[in-house]
Amino acid sequence: MKKILFSTLVLFSLSTASDVQLLNEARNYFQPLPEVFPSDENPLTEEKIKLGKILFYEPRVSIDGATSCSKCHPIELYGADGLRKAQGNNGKINPRNAPTVLNAAGQITQHWRGDRKDVEDQAKRALLGKGSFGAPSYKWVENKLKSIKGYKELFKKAFPDEKDPITVDNFAKAIGAWERTLSTPSRFDKFLNGHVNALTKKEKRGLKKFIEIGCASCHNGSLLGGTMYQKFGIYEPYWKYTKSKKTDEGRYNITKKEEDKYVFKVPPLRNVAMTAPYFHDGSVDSLKDAIWIMAKVELNKDLSPQDIDDIYAFLKSLTGKLSKDIKTVPILPPLN
Numbered sequence: 001m002k003k004i005l006f007s008t009l010v011l012f013s014l015s016t017a018s019d020v021q022l023l024n025e026a027r028n029y030f031q032p033l034p035e036v037f038p039s040d041e042n043p044l045t046e047e048k049i050k051l052g053k054i055l056f057y058e059p060r061v062s063i064d065g066a067t068s069c070s071k072c073h074p075i076e077l078y079g080a081d082g083l084r085k086a087q088g089n090n091g092k093i094n095p096r097n098a099p100t101v102l103n104a105a106g107q108i109t110q111h112w113r114g115d116r117k118d119v120e121d122q123a124k125r126a127l128l129g130k131g132s133f134g135a136p137s138y139k140w141v142e143n144k145l146k147s148i149k150g151y152k153e154l155f156k157k158a159f160p161d162e163k164d165p166i167t168v169d170n171f172a173k174a175i176g177a178w179e180r181t182l183s184t185p186s187r188f189d190k191f192l193n194g195h196v197n198a199l200t201k202k203e204k205r206g207l208k209k210f211i212e213i214g215c216a217s218c219h220n221g222s223l224l225g226g227t228m229y230q231k232f233g234i235y236e237p238y239w240k241y242t243k244s245k246k247t248d249e250g251r252y253n254i255t256k257k258e259e260d261k262y263v264f265k266v267p268p269l270r271n272v273a274m275t276a277p278y279f280h281d282g283s284v285d286s287l288k289d290a291i292w293i294m295a296k297v298e299l300n301k302d303l304s305p306q307d308i309d310d311i312y313a314f315l316k317s318l319t320g321k322l323s324k325d326i327k328t329v330p331i332l333p334p335l336n
């Protein structure tokens with residue numbers, strides 16, 4: 001108790017009144033990342049997480065035998081492939097940019113248009129995606145998994161109560177469980193936890209502007225995104241600035257509601273400095289350009305180079321360290 005009181009006193013004595021005010025404002029919009037992103041439907045167990053990580057790297061369930069989740073979401077590159085549009089089996093180009101899997105489980109839904117309920121739903125349906133694994137059927141995937149001897153034991157351990165545990169639903173649950181552990185806290189979390197000097201002066205200026213200019217009205221929560229859908233291009237068509245050759249009608253193609261035209265899920269900004277190129281079509285290479293475009297089309301504001309620089313510095317403070325646990329690549333089970 002004494003220790004806590006002492007460190008609180010030290011914290012406040014080292015921080016200025018404006019720092020404390022900024023901290024309080026920030027806490028109205030953002031929360032620190034949780035250690036894991038739990039799910040009632042898919043309780044996390046060590047064995048399930050271990051299997052999920054292996055399956056994330058497994059290419060033998062794809063039609064060309066060379067496509068795994070990790071191909072498009074390389075963890076060492078912060079879970080995104082660096083391409084404008086992801087390349088799946090046999091070089092097939094996907095319609096959209098691959099977002100990172102890090103922290104992704106903490107969102108209201110998955111995919112740019114929110115057409116996947118959660119990370120489990122996402123993992124299962126990726127198997128049949130023509131542009132991703134291209135598997136002909138779930139049965140085909142289950143047979144593939146069963147033909148790899150090493151999986152028998154691993155699935156049994158992860159799903160001990162099931163008689164026939166090698167199913168695509170359990171494939172999805174295991175991968176989902178692993179994804180739910182991919183939380184990457186950064187210095188911003190330290191700041192939110194009361195260590196106001198965890199951010200530099202410039203980063204704090206950027207945070208203040210991020211809130212005051214209005215970015216935080218959409219990019220909020222513990223992920224700075226993933227909490228809502230919004231139109232991309234409220235004041236002007238987005239393609240005027242992104243120079244996208246093809247336009248994407250967003251959620252409209254799923255809901256068929258006129259008001260959903262060009263509406264996308266507000267993407268999380270955790271690790272955003274590491275996951276170029278930007279936007280649903282990967283049309284913009286530079287984060288600074290993306291910041292300027294956002295202010296222009298979402299808020300009708302023309303940011304000065306100084307504003308952009310400050311916000312850019314703040315966004316870079318959202319880059320977390322990848323733990324050894326997250327980064328280590330597993331050994332795939334032998335065929336026989």
Ligand code: HEC
Binds near residue numbers: 070071072096099109
């Ligand atoms: C061919 C490359 C490719 C493969 C293989 C692939 N993905 Fe993706 N992933 C993408 C693309 C592209 C999107 C965005 C799709 C969209 O929004 O239309 C995406 C979206 C996601 C998302 C949603 C993230 C968010 O912020 O909305 C998650 C989670 C994800 N993938 C996990 C996985 C997992 C798990 C696997 C393996 C079962 C997998 N992906 C396989 C390319 C790929």
Ligand code: HEC
Binds near residue numbers: 267272298
């Ligand atoms: C009205 C809601 C809204 C506001 C305000 C807003 N954004 Fe966004 N932001 C979005 C949406 C929606 C997207 C996804 C656009 C797309 O389809 O690619 C996005 C995308 C982004 C991206 C690209 C992320 C990625 O992974 O590709 C960045 C960076 C970004 N916003 C930063 C900002 C900044 C900085 C501000 C303030 C200047 C801001 N946003 C204001 C809704 C908003």
